[in-house]
Amino acid sequence: MxxxxxxxxxxxxxxxxxxxxxxxxxxxxxxxxxxxxxxxxxxxxxxxxxxxxxxxxxxxxxxxxxxxxxxxxxxxxxxxxxxxxxxxxxxxxxxxxxxxxxxxxxxxxxxxxxxxxxxxxxxxxxxxxxxxxxxxxxxxxxxxxxxxxxxxxxxxxxxxxxxxxxxxxxxxxxxxxxxxxxxxxxxxxxxxxxxxxxxxxxxxxxxxxxxxxxxxxxxxxxxxxxxxxxxxxxxxxxxxxxxxxxxxxxxxxxxxxxxxGKIKRRMYLANVRPAAGDLPIEAGDELFSADLGEQSAGMVVNPASSSDGGTDLLAVIQTSSVEAGEIHWKSLEGPALGIMPLPYSANQ
The missing domain is CATH 3.30.1360.120 (Probable tRNA modification gtpase trme; domain 1)
Known part of the structure; x- marks a missing residue:
């Protein structure tokens, strides 16, 4: 600067x-x-x-x-x-x-x-x-x-x-x-x-x-x-x-x-509310879902505190995992992501 x-x-x-x-x-x-x-x-x-x-x-x-x-x-x-x-x-x-x-x-x-x-x-x-x-x-x-x-x-x-x-x-x-x-x-x-x-x-x-x-x-x-x-x-x-x-x-x-054909991973907009005492959410943090078990289902691209509470983030996630159920931050026991609509329709 x-x-x-x-x-x-x-x-x-x-x-x-x-x-x-x-x-x-x-x-x-x-x-x-x-x-x-x-x-x-x-x-x-x-x-x-x-x-x-x-x-x-x-x-x-x-x-x-x-x-x-x-x-x-x-x-x-x-x-x-x-x-x-x-x-x-x-x-x-x-x-x-x-x-x-x-x-x-x-x-x-x-x-x-x-x-x-x-x-x-x-x-x-x-x-x-x-x-x-x-x-x-x-x-x-x-x-x-x-x-x-x-x-x-x-x-x-x-x-x-x-x-x-x-x-x-x-x-x-x-x-x-x-x-x-x-x-x-x-x-x-x-x-x-x-x-x-x-x-x-x-x-x-x-x-x-x-x-x-x-x-x-x-x-x-x-x-x-x-x-x-x-x-x-x-x-x-x-x-x-x-x-x-x-x-x-x-x-x-x-x-x-x-x-x-269809892209297997796409970027989604989501909100997550970590528990008190959790470390801040950071770019590069891995995401997990039950359908993939211990295999990573996605990764945080960009996070920021939300005016509605918690953290809003962009994350690249396996589309099949989003369709199957909950996505969790850092582990299967971690807080769940709430998927929100993007302001545009991503090509599938």
């Missing part, structure tokens, strides 16, 4: 843990606000890799699961970067800049490793890549009046989900009907934050994580790297896989998984 921006947010009451804002002093109240009010969140836990050069599009098309031609200056795309076995190394959001390049947004904790790996495959291609995280301040805005609030402060905004609009002070991406992400020039960020905070509650990273989970958007983290093929985390439904374009790492496995 930009040190000047870090100091500014600290002055605004931010409480940091490992360079992420956990709250502004009242985590429970912030989570309750996130359920129905306008909220404002720093998104510095995401990093940006900038790709540019005359071969940037061709290079990315040969490395990523999505069709990079769908990532334009006005539309962003979800996607994944896989190993040769088709297992996901990172999920991301990508869009084209107003210049000749692309910005790939992914969890900052993965950025250095993914950038290094992609750089190995540049070879003679006329493309360069660099960490561009410090060039922008990431801000998330969500809530029933988020669109009106942003329109008042920044002018025109994207009208459709994943729409992108570039302006003099930065870019706006519409993630959903009532959720937006801003990339603002650092010198402009404090003024914009103060203007937004007059009508939106400041909230920490856990609140934004919860919104992403309820939206069904997966984020691969170190504990879940190389665990899933893209369809398992619903990237086919989210537009993050192209089955018509050419080769990329893992493409044959991803295509074979699709054309063999």
């Amino acid at each position: 930009n040190p000047v921006w870090h100091s500014y947010l600290q002055h605004r009451g931010a409480i940091f843990r490992e360079d992420c804002i956990v709250s502004y002093g009242n985590a429970a109240a912030e989570l309750e606000s996130t359920r129905s009010a306008n909220v404002l969140s720093d998104l510095s836990h995401f990093g940006l890799i900038h790709f540019w050069g005359e071969d940037a599009e061709t290079f990315l098309q040969g490395q990523l699961s999505c069709d990079i031609r769908r990532a334009t200056t006005s539309t962003a795309s979800y996607g994944s970067y896989c190993n040769p076995k088709g297992r996901i190394l990172a999920t991301f959001l990508i869009w084209r800049t107003t210049g000749d390049g692309y910005l790939m947004q992914l969890p900052a904790i993965l950025l250095a490793g993914i950038q290094k790996r992609l750089a190995m495959y540049v070879l003679r291609a006329k493309v360069k890549l660099a960490d561009s995280s410090g060039a922008w301040v990431h801000i998330g805005v969500a809530g029933p009046h988020a669109a009106a609030l942003l329109r008042k402060i920044l002018g025109e905004i994207p009208v459709v989900p994943l729409g992108v609009r570039h302006g003099e002070r930065g870019s706006i991406i519409r993630l959903a009907e009532d959720r937006f992400q801003l990339l603002i020039l650092p010198e402009q960020a404090p003024t914009i934050w103060e203007d937004l905070s007059r009508n939106a509650t400041q909230v920490g990273k856990p609140c934004w994580d919860w919104l992403e989970i309820r939206a069904g958007i997966p984020h691969i983290l170190p504990a879940t790297q190389e665990q899933f093929v893209p369809q398992m985390v619903n990237l086919d439904t989210l537009g993050g896989i192209s089955f018509q374009k050419g080769c990329y790492p893992g493409q044959e496995i991803v295509a074979r998984t699709q054309y063999l």
Whole structure:
């Protein structure tokens, strides 16, 4: 995080843990606000890799699961970067800049490793890549009046989900009907934050994580790297896989998984209420069901505290186990997951 921006947010009451804002002093109240009010969140836990050069599009098309031609200056795309076995190394959001390049947004904790790996495959291609995280301040805005609030402060905004609009002070991406992400020039960020905070509650990273989970958007983290093929985390439904374009790492496995028929594991939205004294639920925790006995039935992708109590999570689970009965956290004796509907219909 930009040190000047870090100091500014600290002055605004931010409480940091490992360079992420956990709250502004009242985590429970912030989570309750996130359920129905306008909220404002720093998104510095995401990093940006900038790709540019005359071969940037061709290079990315040969490395990523999505069709990079769908990532334009006005539309962003979800996607994944896989190993040769088709297992996901990172999920991301990508869009084209107003210049000749692309910005790939992914969890900052993965950025250095993914950038290094992609750089190995540049070879003679006329493309360069660099960490561009410090060039922008990431801000998330969500809530029933988020669109009106942003329109008042920044002018025109994207009208459709994943729409992108570039302006003099930065870019706006519409993630959903009532959720937006801003990339603002650092010198402009404090003024914009103060203007937004007059009508939106400041909230920490856990609140934004919860919104992403309820939206069904997966984020691969170190504990879940190389665990899933893209369809398992619903990237086919989210537009993050192209089955018509050419080769990329893992493409044959991803295509074979699709054309063999029904995907055996899918990502579900669920709530679980651990007993008092249990350790926190974490990405990578295994799930179990009676029909598979001691064999793992699934894995937690992303967890976050829920405003309704307990923990909401995204988890990749054996579809037959979900159909057969209860799924349990960590062991067959662990608390049961309550499966909830996703905001979209996952392809089966």
